[in-house]
Amino acid sequence: DGGITQSPKYLFRKEGQNVTLSCEQNLNHDAMYWYRQDPGQGLRLIYYSQIVNDFQKGDIAEGYSVSREKKESFPLTVTSAQKNPTAFYLCASMAMLGNQPQHFGDGTRLSIL
Amino acid sequence: QKEVEQNSGPLSVPEGAIASLNCTYSDRGSQSFFWYRQYSGKSPELIMSIYSNGDKEDGRFTAQLNKASQYVSLLIRDSQPSDSATYLCAHNAGNMLTFGGGTRLMVKP
Numbered sequence: 001d002g003g004i005t006q007s008p009k010y011l012f013r014k015e016g017q018n019v020t021l022s023c024e025q026n027l028n029h030d031a032m033y034w035y036r037q038d039p040g041q042g043l044r045l046i047y048y049s050q051i052v053n054d055f056q057k058g059d060i061a062e063g064y065s066v067s068r069e070k071k072e073s074f075p076l077t078v079t080s081a082q083k084n085p086t087a088f089y090l091c092a093s094m095a096m097l098g099n100q101p102q103h104f105g106d107g108t109r110l111s112i113l
Numbered sequence: 114q115k116e117v118e119q120n121s122g123p124l125s126v127p128e129g130a131i132a133s134l135n136c137t138y139s140d141r142g143s144q145s146f147f148w149y150r151q152y153s154g155k156s157p158e159l160i161m162s163i164y165s166n167g168d169k170e171d172g173r174f175t176a177q178l179n180k181a182s183q184y185v186s187l188l189i190r191d192s193q194p195s196d197s198a199t200y201l202c203a204h205n206a207g208n209m210l211t212f213g214g215g216t217r218l219m220v221k222p
Contacts, residue, residue, distance in 0.1 A: 099145035
């Protein structure tokens with residue numbers, strides 16, 4: 001089954017700790033995206049990548065980092081510099097064929113201990 | 114600023130009625146438009162795509178696009194309580210999707 005897998009489903013972070021959220025896709029999509037969603041709010045773009053070994057900041061990149069070493073994988077690290085990390089994190093991917101939709105993983109819910 | 118605007122709601126309709134969700138956008142270069150459904154605590158799910166002016170029907174869902182007026186709408190016929198969710202409108206311009214804030218729909222039995 002083709003799709004996007006995010007793990008873990010729930011994650012807890014201690015003060016001063018970095019945590020990494022995993023996103024893997026087997027859809028052969030070139031582009032991958034990370035969004036943050038706070039309760040009752042819309043999606044905010046954190047980072048995106050349209051090609052391996054290249055990525056761009058979105059609207060709220062501060063306190064986050066990413067890598068794109070493989071086409072299938074786009075992990076997101078929430079660093080200790082992100083002072084309010086509690087949110088629902090969504091990974092998406094998209095084919096770069098023009099006018100395509102994004103497809104989402106099931107999300108990771110991050111909370112502070 | 115490329116924006117997509119939606120009324121946040123909640124939009125409340127009785128079971129069996131038609132729910133009408135609207136979205137306006139500012140980027141005249143947009144070529145493709147999408148509706149996503151997001152249940153509480155879940156990720157967005159693509160339910161409709163529309164690329165040309167006019168109506169596109171899929172089961173109980175109809176998407177309508179008017180590029181001249183820069184709006185796109187989603188009609189849900191025979192609304193069911195299971196349709197209660199937040200509906201996100203998005204458009205694709207330059208291989209980036211811009212999302213609206215979503216409209217919360219409540220279908221009351």
